[in-house]
Amino acid sequence: MESAVHKILDHIDLQILDLLQTESQISNAELARRVNLSSPATHARVKRLEKEGFIKWQIAILNQEKLGFDLLCYVFINTHIHQMSQLDELETELQKLPEILECHCITGEYDYLLKVVIHDRNNLDQFIRKLNKLGISRILTNLSVREVKNSTILPIIQN
Template sequence: MESITSRVLDRVDLQILDILQKQAHVSNAEIARRVNLSSPAIHSRIKRLENEGYINKQVAILNPEKLGFDLLCFIFISTNIHQAEKLDVLEDAFRQMTEVLECHCLTGEYDYLLKVANRDRTDLQAFIRKLNELGITKIQTSLGLREIKYSTVLPILDEHE
């Protein structure tokens, strides 16, 4: 992930980002109407925000259960690997695993946390076998029972504005 540039975003930039993170399919004309600018100005600003790394990508967020992914797992991983090159290989392996939705490097008792989507227990078992082949020393798996909150929206604007 690229670092955020030191340039300060103005209020309109923040409004555009807020609209897009909540409704990525909104047209430039609609964004222009909401922030009081022209469509070409909105287009230019969005392109600039993309080029500067404020917008990583725009996607459709799918419903995993409707698509047969009934097991959402959180897998904590510890490893004894300390050499940078070997850690790069391990992290590349995580990136290549299609079941891995998110991978975070952690401080504390565990080195990594994986958020993994599996269709069933058989898929989960096969996934854990793949992990065991990577030289991992400890794996703790927790199954998500139900989702209380899920959001991709960052609080970039005050709630009262």
């Protein structure tokens, strides 16, 4: 069965996306060689994929431990807020906290899941105090002991 994405993107588009997500530093010339297109045609496809939102951004992923962020935490939070305007304000404030790498509104026992990087236990205490000032009613913090897998690569080409 063909997915909706495969109706929008052809196999060359998918190859380009797959190569860019695994080798973001690849030159346009090398990318063109690998997908068997001319450099201008490949460049035009990449620009179209960016414009259409298939390529969100290209970034360098830094080593958090080398930069002194020794704790990776997953923080579940509940709020007693039920009005949309107040929830919007809360989410705006959460977006401003630089320690938060990801914030997800979730289903289940908690309202939000935060992925947070912290330097040490003292900074964790300070971070939790910041959350408490935002009207959070319940917090559950889990510390990552060991990273088993960390990937940003989407399985767009199946082997």
